[in-house]
Amino acid sequence: MSVNVTMKVNGQSVSATIEASMTLVEFIREHLRLTGTHVGCNTSQCGACTVHINGRAVKSCSLLVAQAQGAEVLTIEGLAAANGDMHPMQAAFKEHHGLQCGFCTPGMVMSACELKGKLVDPTDEQIRASIDGNICRCTGYQNIVTSVKAGLAAMA
């Protein structure tokens, strides 16, 4: 069965007719060709597919497109300023080497951005607990924690 969906992705209105069984990440990557959002597991484990729906971080592999009907969706492509200046969280990951291969990074950054206003001057422990929905196979997390801390401070 096909369904009509309309939503805003990174500020732009999009409408499409898609299969009801299509996941949001398939729509984002294959239909909108926004391939910054990654698929690591497709089973809700790794968080590489994290995007925001109406300001909340969700795993886009575990949502139907229809669940984002009418929503404001934000992907990693929508973070940087129009002139290309990096978002403070992206800049913090660059500055503090919060990535190695970069596969988990879009999800990590999107997940970290949702912490704005929720964690004030967080401890390392609080940051680790807050990003437990995102798995990194490279860094050992040390520099990710440092990056998230610096990114949140810059966003405050």
Next chain:
Amino acid sequence: MNSFQLHQPKDLGSAASFANSGGDTRFLAGGQSILASMKLGLASPDAMIDLSLVPDLKSISVSNGVVKIGAMVKHADVAANAEVQKAIPALAELAGGIGDRQVRNMGTLGGSLANSDPAACYPAAALGLGATIHTDKRSISADSFFLGLYETALEAGEIITAVSFPVPEKAAYVKFKNSASRFALVGVFVSKGSQGVRVAVTGAGSCAFRATDIETALAGSWTAAACNAVKMTSDNLNGDLHASAEYRAHLIPVIAGRAVAAAK
């Protein structure tokens, strides 16, 4: 995922009539469990009924010693609700410890109870507080709701609308996490109050259950030591690569004791 019909009803009555229109139908709450089963081919419904547009399933109220939470309220919203935090802090903390932030932003109370995953957290709260589960047809006590592995007292097409949790004097939930899945290897919810002393265990059996021996021990003495003195049998407990049935049996009184020590 196989293809299916998607219904997005705007009221409870139409949701129920879609559900009873024949074929294999499933409700879609947050999708955090059902979509994974569908990807694996464990479920392949002919039709899905999205409950997100049905009004009245998303409110939280606290009055007359009861916290009432709508079926479609997300884990993150229970965790962050100031009234719930004040009335039953253990319930807010339990919701804030389910899965991870992204899962809590989509997963719902109704979906968790209807799913009756053997290691889910909310069933322990429902049993451990003596909650009542309201559906579009009736009210069911938590004691007669969880029947087995992914099995509940819900009839086909019956919709959970809300859950009433009596406010206890003291309660706590402690989860010994399976560090890979973040579900409970063993989780224990303890409470005492108008519903008596209740101890509900998740993660250890085919579905959440009450540990009556520990309840009796705690009714005599509300202490961790009273829990630790109880020896649980491993009969009918789960054994898998994460933990043997004997280990789970050992953990239950230990985790119950930690919950008693933490109860507030």
